[in-house]
Amino acid sequence: MSKRFFFIILISFSCSIISFSQDTKAIFNEAEAYLDDENWSKAVKYFLQVYANQPENGNVQFKIGYCYLNMNKPKKAIPYLKEAVTKIDPNETEDNYDIVSAPLEAYFYLGQAYHMDYQFQKSIDFLSLLKAQLSPNEKDFISKIDQIINWNKNGIVLMKHPVKMSVTNLGDSINSAYEDHSPVFSADESVLLFTSRRQGSIGNNLLEDNQYDEDIYIAHRNVDGTWGKARNIGVPVNTKNHDATIGLSVDGQILLIYRDDKGDGNIYYSTLKGDRWHEPEKFPEPINSKYRETDASLSADGQTLFFTSDRKGGFGGLDIYMSRKLPSGAWGIPQNLGSNINTPYDDESPFIHPDGVTLFFSSKGHRSMGGYDIFFSMFNEETNQWEEPTNIGYPINTTGDDIFYLPTPDGKRAYYASSQYDSKGKTDIYLISLPEAKEKELTVMTGYVIAGDGSVPQNAMITVTDIETQEEVGIFTPNSKTGKYLFILKPGKTYDILVEADNYMYYSQKIEVKKGTAYQQIKQAIKLNPIVLGDLQANYFVKFNQGSDKLSNEIIADLKNMAKFLRINDNLKLNILIQDGSDDTDLNIRRKKALKKYLTTKQIQPERIFTTRQPNAINLIIIPDVSEKQIAENKNNEEQTTQKSQTDKTTVT
Numbered sequence: 001m002s003k004r005f006f007f008i009i010l011i012s013f014s015c016s017i018i019s020f021s022q023d024t025k026a027i028f029n030e031a032e033a034y035l036d037d038e039n040w041s042k043a044v045k046y047f048l049q050v051y052a053n054q055p056e057n058g059n060v061q062f063k064i065g066y067c068y069l070n071m072n073k074p075k076k077a078i079p080y081l082k083e084a085v086t087k088i089d090p091n092e093t094e095d096n097y098d099i100v101s102a103p104l105e106a107y108f109y110l111g112q113a114y115h116m117d118y119q120f121q122k123s124i125d126f127l128s129l130l131k132a133q134l135s136p137n138e139k140d141f142i143s144k145i146d147q148i149i150n151w152n153k154n155g156i157v158l159m160k161h162p163v164k165m166s167v168t169n170l171g172d173s174i175n176s177a178y179e180d181h182s183p184v185f186s187a188d189e190s191v192l193l194f195t196s197r198r199q200g201s202i203g204n205n206l207l208e209d210n211q212y213d214e215d216i217y218i219a220h221r222n223v224d225g226t227w228g229k230a231r232n233i234g235v236p237v238n239t240k241n242h243d244a245t246i247g248l249s250v251d252g253q254i255l256l257i258y259r260d261d262k263g264d265g266n267i268y269y270s271t272l273k274g275d276r277w278h279e280p281e282k283f284p285e286p287i288n289s290k291y292r293e294t295d296a297s298l299s300a301d302g303q304t305l306f307f308t309s310d311r312k313g314g315f316g317g318l319d320i321y322m323s324r325k326l327p328s329g330a331w332g333i334p335q336n337l338g339s340n341i342n343t344p345y346d347d348e349s350p351f352i353h354p355d356g357v358t359l360f361f362s363s364k365g366h367r368s369m370g371g372y373d374i375f376f377s378m379f380n381e382e383t384n385q386w387e388e389p390t391n392i393g394y395p396i397n398t399t400g401d402d403i404f405y406l407p408t409p410d411g412k413r414a415y416y417a418s419s420q421y422d423s424k425g426k427t428d429i430y431l432i433s434l435p436e437a438k439e440k441e442l443t444v445m446t447g448y449v450i451a452g453d454g455s456v457p458q459n460a461m462i463t464v465t466d467i468e469t470q471e472e473v474g475i476f477t478p479n480s481k482t483g484k485y486l487f488i489l490k491p492g493k494t495y496d497i498l499v500e501a502d503n504y505m506y507y508s509q510k511i512e513v514k515k516g517t518a519y520q521q522i523k524q525a526i527k528l529n530p531i532v533l534g535d536l537q538a539n540y541f542v543k544f545n546q547g548s549d550k551l552s553n554e555i556i557a558d559l560k561n562m563a564k565f566l567r568i569n570d571n572l573k574l575n576i577l578i579q580d581g582s583d584d585t586d587l588n589i590r591r592k593k594a595l596k597k598y599l600t601t602k603q604i605q606p607e608r609i610f611t612t613r614q615p616n617a618i619n620l621i622i623i624p625d626v627s628e629k630q631i632a633e634n635k636n637n638e639e640q641t642t643q644k645s646q647t648d649k650t651t652v653t
Contacts, residue, residue, distance in 0.1 A: 058087025058102035074116035081110040120152040155369035181417035186252030203240035265292035274481035301474035370399035457501035549590040563602035573617035
């Protein structure tokens with residue numbers, strides 16, 4: 001071979017190396033651009049091409065591992081980060097194509113990857129090694145390292161005592177090939193709303209992550225217990241921007257919505273009138289502020305709102321606040337739930353259980369095993385404080401972010417969004433069953449308010465009162481199209497249920513829910529009879545204690561209902577009668593006087609009240625005392641049933 005020919009080959013080979021190097025540098029720079037845009041999948045694709053040509057490049061190894069970590073693929077990240085930490089140059093501050101060493105942060109991300117992969121002790125070892133090399137002045141970085149070390153320690157403890165559970169995907173009628181999350185549901189689980197980034201959103205904007213804008217979807221349960229096909233709830237609830245579910249009232253008629261509002265972040269609500277969701281309204285101050293408000297939950301009685309905000313005066317990032325509705329209907333000044341709930345980190349996604357005393361929320365603090373964990377806290381009515389939160393446990397909580405966990409009223413199941421082996425999209429909605437969870441002592445009362453002809457009385461209203469305290473528990477509005485109602489009754493109380501509507505006789509019922517009552521649903525249709533002047537046939541009953549003319553709490557509740565009705569219908573008269581038509585004994589006379597006297601204190605004119613039967617009047621009938629013979633006959637009976645009419649009495653055990 002001539003020298004001239006060898007020289008030509010050498011030049012050609014050198015040019016190829018330079019060209020190859022230039023191509024690799026261009027690929028590296030392309031990867032860096034995707035990295036800056038946080039497009040991890042594109043970035044790792046190009047970094048892997050560089051790695052194929054430079055397998056010993058610690059900087060590239062580090063960046064591949066970093067990308068996989070952000071793609072939630074710790075198992076793929078670990079091998080590259082393990083190699084990267086062997087090539088660390090702590091003095092290197094530059095970051096470009098010519099750098100072949102890994103930064104000191106590689107220890108941090110390897111520790112993070114081990115944590116995400118449940119290799120807690122290895123994570124602690126590498127993070128401790130990194131911490132030993134840092135200057136004491138790097139307080140923020142050290143604090144972050146300590147936080148993850150604590151997550152690892154908590155994870156070791158929690159995984160020793162896993163929660164027994166089973167998880168069911170809600171299926172094709174609910175989930176899609178896209179991200180579905182943030183499920184909310186009515187207390188009887190008849191309706192489910194959630195957020196989805198599937199195709200078909202109102203804006204129909206396909207974003208860089210190949211997902212569409214968030215829209216709210218709704219599904220109803222079929223008669224056979226399966227879920228019907230979810231549909232886009234449409235305008236005006238959904239807009240061309242992101243719209244997300246954050247809460248739903250127990251009766252499914254008030255939907256709480258989050259809208260970003262160009263970074264401000266605000267809470268909205270939409271009300272269901274008949275079968276139509278109305279234009280969402282923004283909660284006014286002091287709920288929303290110039291800061292971010294992100295999540296909210298409404299108590300079962302609709303009188304308390306729990307929400308998250310990063311406003312000034314909190315304990316950390318996002319804190320949980322509560323606000324009570326004032327008698328005027330406005331919301332009161334929000335109160336921070338305090339250091340028992342809020343931490344120096346983010347605390348969010350509050351859900352107040354229908355029992356009114358159990359708060360579920362997500363936190364990066366407390367005893368989390370990683371990212372956001374789900375906790376619950378019980379409100380101690382004696383100390384008026386929230387108790388120390390309890391981690392609901394592994395595997396419900398994971399090393400990732402676990403947010404938006406909504407248990408059912410019975411406490412035995414919960415809805416949440418997760419990414420699992422059978423997920424149809426990035427995240428699906430699942431139902432968790434918890435066989436060992438303690439069942440809540442709670443009664444869900446639901447049914448329909450209807451008229452005698454089967455129509456739905458308009459402007460119907462249900463008022464629930466605690467008979468012992470005479471305090472109003474809540475006012476509930478049946479659906480104007482279907483007449484459906486739903487409310488929650490706590491144990492250990494006797495309630496007066498008053499149902500009223502324009503141009504109808506009212507209906508009242510006493511319900512005693514004893515302590516220790518197991519969770520149950522009471523389904524009851526309530527029929528209202530129209531007011532027919534000239535042909536009134538309305539009987540209401542009261543029962544005095546044996547031999548007494550004193551007005552009991554139950555009788556006072558009945559008389560309040562009667563007085564309210566008579567004030568509204570001031571053209572009606574009232575007869576106070578004895579049920580069996582017996583003579584006016586001294587006791588009966590005193591009882592009639594006591595009833596009449598109380599009604600006159602409630603602005604009912606005495607001339608409208610009669611103690612003998614008058615035509616075209618409502619009848620308030622006194623049930624006579626039980627005779628000694630009847631007492632003897634009923635001695636062994638645990639329950640005694642009184643006559644039913646417009647007024648019922650029910651005992652729930």
